[in-house]
Amino acid sequence: MPGLIPERFIDELLARVDIVDVVQPRVPLKRAGREWTACCPFHDERTPSFYVSPAKQFYHCFGCGAHGSAVKFLMEYDRLEFPDAVEELAQSVGLTVPHESGQARPREDHTDLYALLDAAAGFYQRALPDSAGAKAYCKKRGLDKDVIERFRIGWAPGGWDAVKRALGTSDTRVKMLEQAGMLSTGEKGKQYDRFRERLMFPILDRRGRVIAFGGRVISSALPARDSQEPGIPALPSHKSPPAKYLNSPETPLFHKGRELFALWQVRQANTKLERLIVVEGYMDVVSLHQAGVTQAVATLGTATTNEHAELLFRAAPDVFFCFDGDRAGRSAAWRALESVLPRMRDGRQAFFLFLPEGEDPDTLIRKEGKEGFEARLKSATPLSEYFYAYLSHDVNVATLDGRARLAEHAKPLLAKLPDGAFRDLMYAELEKRTGVQGGAASAAPPTRRQTPQLANAPRRTLVRSAIAMLLADPALAQEVTLPYAFATLDKPGIPLLTEMLDFLQERPGINTALLLERFAGREESAALQKLALTEFPGEPEALRTVFVDALAKLTEQTSQQRLDSLVRKQSEGALDESEKNELRGLLAAQGAGNTKWR
Numbered sequence: 001m002p003g004l005i006p007e008r009f010i011d012e013l014l015a016r017v018d019i020v021d022v023v024q025p026r027v028p029l030k031r032a033g034r035e036w037t038a039c040c041p042f043h044d045e046r047t048p049s050f051y052v053s054p055a056k057q058f059y060h061c062f063g064c065g066a067h068g069s070a071v072k073f074l075m076e077y078d079r080l081e082f083p084d085a086v087e088e089l090a091q092s093v094g095l096t097v098p099h100e101s102g103q104a105r106p107r108e109d110h111t112d113l114y115a116l117l118d119a120a121a122g123f124y125q126r127a128l129p130d131s132a133g134a135k136a137y138c139k140k141r142g143l144d145k146d147v148i149e150r151f152r153i154g155w156a157p158g159g160w161d162a163v164k165r166a167l168g169t170s171d172t173r174v175k176m177l178e179q180a181g182m183l184s185t186g187e188k189g190k191q192y193d194r195f196r197e198r199l200m201f202p203i204l205d206r207r208g209r210v211i212a213f214g215g216r217v218i219s220s221a222l223p224a225r226d227s228q229e230p231g232i233p234a235l236p237s238h239k240s241p242p243a244k245y246l247n248s249p250e251t252p253l254f255h256k257g258r259e260l261f262a263l264w265q266v267r268q269a270n271t272k273l274e275r276l277i278v279v280e281g282y283m284d285v286v287s288l289h290q291a292g293v294t295q296a297v298a299t300l301g302t303a304t305t306n307e308h309a310e311l312l313f314r315a316a317p318d319v320f321f322c323f324d325g326d327r328a329g330r331s332a333a334w335r336a337l338e339s340v341l342p343r344m345r346d347g348r349q350a351f352f353l354f355l356p357e358g359e360d361p362d363t364l365i366r367k368e369g370k371e372g373f374e375a376r377l378k379s380a381t382p383l384s385e386y387f388y389a390y391l392s393h394d395v396n397v398a399t400l401d402g403r404a405r406l407a408e409h410a411k412p413l414l415a416k417l418p419d420g421a422f423r424d425l426m427y428a429e430l431e432k433r434t435g436v437q438g439g440a441a442s443a444a445p446p447t448r449r450q451t452p453q454l455a456n457a458p459r460r461t462l463v464r465s466a467i468a469m470l471l472a473d474p475a476l477a478q479e480v481t482l483p484y485a486f487a488t489l490d491k492p493g494i495p496l497l498t499e500m501l502d503f504l505q506e507r508p509g510i511n512t513a514l515l516l517e518r519f520a521g522r523e524e525s526a527a528l529q530k531l532a533l534t535e536f537p538g539e540p541e542a543l544r545t546v547f548v549d550a551l552a553k554l555t556e557q558t559s560q561q562r563l564d565s566l567v568r569k570q571s572e573g574a575l576d577e578s579e580k581n582e583l584r585g586l587l588a589a590q591g592a593g594n595t596k597w598r
Helices: 007-016 019-023 070-077 082-092 111-130 132-140 145-150 162-167 171-179 263-269 282-290 306-315 327-343 361-378 383-392 400-414 421-434 462-472 474-479 494-506 512-518 525-531 540-571 577-590
Strands: 030-032 035-038 050-053 058-061 154-156 183-185 191-193 198-204 210-216 245-247 275-279 296-298 318-324 349-355
Touching: 007 070, 007 082, 007 512, 019 050, 019 058, 019 070, 019 082, 058 512, 070 082, 070 512, 111 132, 111 154, 111 162, 111 171, 111 198, 111 210, 132 198, 145 282, 162 171, 162 191, 171 183, 198 263, 210 282, 263 296, 263 306, 275 282, 275 306, 282 296, 282 361, 306 327, 318 327, 327 349, 327 383, 349 361, 349 383, 383 400, 383 421, 400 421, 462 474, 462 494, 462 512, 462 525, 462 540, 474 494, 474 540, 494 512, 512 525, 540 577
Parallel strands: 275 296, 275 318, 318 349
Antiparallel strands: 030 035, 035 050, 050 058, 154 198, 183 191, 198 210, 210 245
16 A cells, blocks of 8 residues: 655655746746746736746745745645645656555545546446447447547446445445445435446546546436335336436545546647637537547536636636527526636636527537537637626616616626736726726726845845755755754754755755745744745855855854853853863964953
8 A cells, every 4th residue: 555755756756847847837937037927826916926936946926925846836726635746747757656665544545445436437338338228329429439438438237236246345345335426325224326327427537537427318228127126216217217417426536516527538638728618518528529629528517616617727728618508508607607707817718609509519519510610619709798798688778777787787796807907908898888987997006016036035144144045055055064063053043054954965956945845834934935035146156155154154153152151151160171171272263363351
């Protein structure tokens, strides 16, 4: 069983990874001298205050204080747990994550649960060829072998315990099946398979692991009526048709409001993702991918949530919402619009495509082909147009009262937009339509932000300067030999400086980001983050000289402090023989010209 990830592997990983390569695909960066900058992805802002340092291999936002290494960025931006972030970075540079033997498994490790769900997916896949109805349905929908394999489409057999019998080989496994949402319990406490006689679509996480399932009934499947058990709901029948789609329940691995069906397949098919197309059904997604529109995803039987919106825009700058043109579809589109408003930073775009009555993406793509569907996407309604069209549909803007009502409805929604050009233009459009000035037009101009170095420069002491230089170039620790002559100096920061030197000498070659991670969560962390932003102009050799000189001065201060202590003790007549010899040595070291203590 896997244990803890060795620290030295994290060192090697962060030495191989370039944080710019990690951040750039997710946040568009612009060169700013030796660093890169952007508007912060972790809070809304108009002026860029998010900096990425290739030299120090860390990021920092001067607005909200977000900071960290490449691992921390993936944890915060992609919402990954630490082991998952390490795994993703390791895969990107061709490394395999090792685990220390003999260590306890991390508390939130769900390795066995992932393996069980993967086995369930395999079980369903193997069952598909044995179902004449399922095969006929796939043929009728035009699904070829490649797309069936790509999406791991399978079949849940009839009966009440096919999965339980196949995978629940022990009490522990049965409990895991229940935990994974694969079993349900009847009124009399009898357990049975949640998915029966359905076409099965595995739902994958961002690492391609099975975390849940969606099951679709098919009209050509015959219900297995002889499988009825006491206390278990009836299987599908023609008299009481079941719900078209059934999803896994919420589990430790699956939260439907945070996941998108087929996002994994989309990322596998597109090296550079410029858009995402959000549709409603699993079959819609599969048909679009088979036709070559490989940017389609679906929400999992729920309205578009705030988490969905964040996930969509983190994956691509343009998002197309594709809904039915009926009342329900337009209501769903409006809910999607409300969820994306707070995330419409400059550079992002949202569009709304409403389909003809009686059509869905699956039927349209088969009728019109890829070119026809792409043409519809090109004519999709931009968010800005849909926003004002929806709010104006029952308002007479020719009247004063109507314009006032439009402004009343629009302003609270526009206030959710992040600062930027899009927000300004949306307020300008409101003023054009109603004559009412918005918040953006009347707000006071923002004050000019100071440069990061000036705004965040801490008061510098000799110890702070030495620590700042170590953070700028951790390799400087190799210039210092043990024992540290200044280690006994009674000054704030000396214990921290010596701890940093010990750490760096034990683990040579690590970068600034990893050094900061070493002290994350400690009370010194905030101060170290600020010191790490210090810029030292000039060549590395000049910094080495300044660092060595700073430590030499700290050593002089240590000697002077000890001398002062011994002199005070001498005045009290409390020196022993060894201390007297030490005092004589310190006085001699000061030179014959120093008469202060004679």
